[in-house]
Amino acid sequence: MRERSIIPDVCNALLGLTGVAAHWLLGSFDVLRIVTGAVVFGGTFALARAVHFRARGQVGLGLGDVKMAAAAGCWITIASFPLFLAIASLSALLFVLAMLPVWKGALQKRRVPFGPFLALGLALSWLAEASSVSVLEI
Numbered sequence: 515m516r517e518r519s520i521i522p523d524v525c526n527a528l529l530g531l532t533g534v535a536a537h538w539l540l541g542s543f544d545v546l547r548i549v550t551g552a553v554v555f556g557g558t559f560a561l562a563r564a565v566h567f568r569a570r571g572q573v574g575l576g577l578g579d580v581k582m583a584a585a586a587g588c589w590i591t592i593a594s595f596p597l598f599l600a601i602a603s604l605s606a607l608l609f610v611l612a613m614l615p616v617w618k619g620a621l622q623k624r625r626v627p628f629g630p631f632l633a634l635g636l637a638l639s640w641l642a643e644a645s646s647v648s649v650l651e652i
Contacts, residue, residue: 519627521578526585533588548588555595556584579628586636594639602628602635 530552537543559580566574590598610626617624 519625519629520576521582521629523578523581526578526581529582530585530588533585536589547591551587551590551592552584553587554592555587555598556580558595559583575628579632582629582632586632586639589636590639590643594643597642598635598639600635601638602631605634606631 534543534548537548559575563573563575563577563580586598587595606626606628609631610621610624614621
């Protein structure tokens with residue numbers, strides 16, 4: 515049986531909904547900010563997916579990753595998007611570099627799920643955003 519690395523739609527929906535709920539509970543609920551974040555994050559990833567497919571003729575980023583990025587936009591602001599993207603990308607790169615000796619350099623056939631790195635980027639970006647807000651309130 516072939517292993518498939520798919521982020522279920524229900525998980526992405528719950529991620530987005532909990533982001534909306536968190537803003538509501540924390541008193542920072544702003545529909546325009548949340549919708550704009552989801553559109554910018556998801557749209558950027560959809561564009562990257564399309565450009566990669568056009569250039570290489572193969573899918574390099576799954577639709578689950580695109581939807582997860584959109585859901586992440588419900589949690590953090592657009593200002594945190596560069597940090598989110600940097601953490602996710604650099605942690606994925608470090609993982610691949612660390613695995614090179616194990617994989618013996620056979621990268622052409624390797625597929626690395628990006629979802630866990632997106633989750634790390636979201637968690638650290640949200641924590642950075644939350645700590646900067648609390649510092650500004652003091």
